[in-house]
Amino acid sequence: MNICILGAGAIGSLWACYLHKAGHNVSLWTKGDEPSITLSLDDLPAITFPANQTTHLSHADLVLIAVKAWQVETATLPIISFIKPSCTLLFTHNGMGAIQGVLPKLSKHNVLFATTTHGALKQNPHQLTHTGYGHTTIGALQQYGHDGSRSISDMLHQALGPVTWDDNIQQALWSKLAINCCINPLTAIKNCRNGELGDPATLAFIDALCLEISSVIHAEGLICKREALFEQVQQVIQATKDNYSSMHQDIYHGRATEIDYITGYLIQRAQARNLNVPLNEKLFKQIKQQEANNDH
Structure with a gap:
């Protein structure tokens, strides 16, 4: 071909x-x-x-x-x-x-x-x-x-x-987006490898993120249970523990990130469904601030 x-x-x-x-x-x-x-x-x-x-x-x-x-x-x-x-x-x-x-x-x-x-x-x-x-x-x-x-x-x-x-590729795309919403911003903000998100305090925060994310995906008419998403995120953290996320690499090298199409897209769909996602909004603002700092 x-x-x-x-x-x-x-x-x-x-x-x-x-x-x-x-x-x-x-x-x-x-x-x-x-x-x-x-x-x-x-x-x-x-x-x-x-x-x-x-x-x-x-x-x-x-x-x-x-x-x-x-x-x-x-x-x-x-x-x-x-x-x-x-x-x-x-x-x-x-x-x-x-x-x-x-x-x-x-x-x-x-x-x-x-x-x-x-x-x-x-x-x-x-x-x-x-x-x-x-x-x-x-x-x-x-x-x-x-x-x-x-x-x-x-x-x-x-x-x-x-x-x-x-x-049903939409389900697969949303599943990947959900995991990225949990891992990518946090690794960029903490300047760490994926595996370093496995401490109890960070996992508790990720669990709360999963509640917000699953509510949006459910409102979109797709399947997403908080417990299953949280378990899946933990599996990815462990399986990729030595890796740096793409968003970490973008921030580290002073490049634009894909935050608008990851957490930003989740926030956009949450607003369309009249749902509140304050933790995701917090991460979004932190990444946008890091991007702005890289521009100076």
């Missing part, structure tokens, strides 16, 4: 290396103009990918959009004119609400969404470490999914499994 990956960050680079290893023709598309990019995954030999070439983009059967949530619209809109109608677009980013401005322009395309628990870290622009093996869930939003979507899921599974298809 001809695959173009939009964004050469940690997750985009991870998929690029595994899809290349599985035998696919993989190219990259970035905000730069370099004609090729070399990546090394763990201790494997380096791979040189063609990059930023419209011929590769126009022949792509699949475009995997792996940019930050706040980059989705500005990164995707300029490439739409180059991709063929039969091309599938697969969005994979943290948070929700980032694709609303793009979807109306993608009515001719097969549009899928993926959420993953794989961990990856770019040591430098060319060296990538697969820091944690996880699971990927893929699905379509109502009218945007076409026939043949599940074959994409199968292809990804062969490259970097397990990958499972979910007919």
